[in-house]
Amino acid sequence: MKQWPHWRGTRLPRSLLSLQPSTSRVFSTAKPLRHDPRIRDLGRLIHDDYATIRETYATPKYPIVLAHGLFGFSELRVSPLLPTIEYWNGIKQVLTANNCTVITATVPPSGSIEERAAKLAADILAQTTAASLPSAQDADGHATTTPPAVNIIAHSMGGLDARYMISLLRPSGIRIASLVTIATPHRGSSFADYLVERGAGPLHLPRLYGVIRRAGLGTSAFGQLTTRYMREEFNPRVRDDEAVRYFSYGAAIDEPPLLGAFRLPHGVVDKREGENDGLPFGFDQLVESREVDGEGVDGHEEDV
Incomplete structure (x- = not known):
């Protein structure tokens, strides 16, 4: 029997879940997660809170920015004869069909976090300006000087780019x-x-950095994804912004097939850390995570 990934993290606000499938489906874990010390400080651990995919979801109040990970892109055209490859294939279309305004950013594929964060900020500003998003309004419906707001959904290294942008660049x-x-x-x-x-x-x-650079790609990302760099340099400097709501998701899978593309990274991470999703630079682990429940103190959906 196929086992679906074990999803874990802090709780995602309902208004950010904008999938609209034609039928309801249930995804559940086939075995309980063993205790994982890496996520002991994340707050409440979710198991199957969102295992049932509903027919409809609320549309978020603000646009959604999709930020890709290492070696990612928004759209890639290999040849005029072939269809365009989309990093967020199907996701953008489903969100748009549910009346969401979607912004896709494109940052240097393997550049440094600093470079990627700066480009992420520039893309968000350019596309929100082009879309003429309205500024915030006060209780009486009058426009204020508060700039327009967005929600960011970031995959893999894109989450580090977004954290750096929010904490240190503050566009x-x-x-x-x-x-x-x-x-x-x-x-x-x-x-x-x-x-x-x-x-x-x-x-x-690093022996291959010269080859990677000759291919027109950066090499700064790799060293910044190590546990030492994150522990000693990135996380001490990049702190949460109290005005931003933070949410985190990760997954764990059983051992990939013998010839599976993710067997090596899954095995390396499993030996050193434990359960993981098999992605070379994945598995979500939040720093300074705060438990949130997707609702405001009065029981209404939060302002996202």
């Missing part, structure tokens, strides 16, 4: 209402250690 002209990270290595990736740290694994990736 003017836009307000971040919430950040949802999916499979973001907030405490670094053991597989990045395996590739980058000398003696940690058989492949010392």
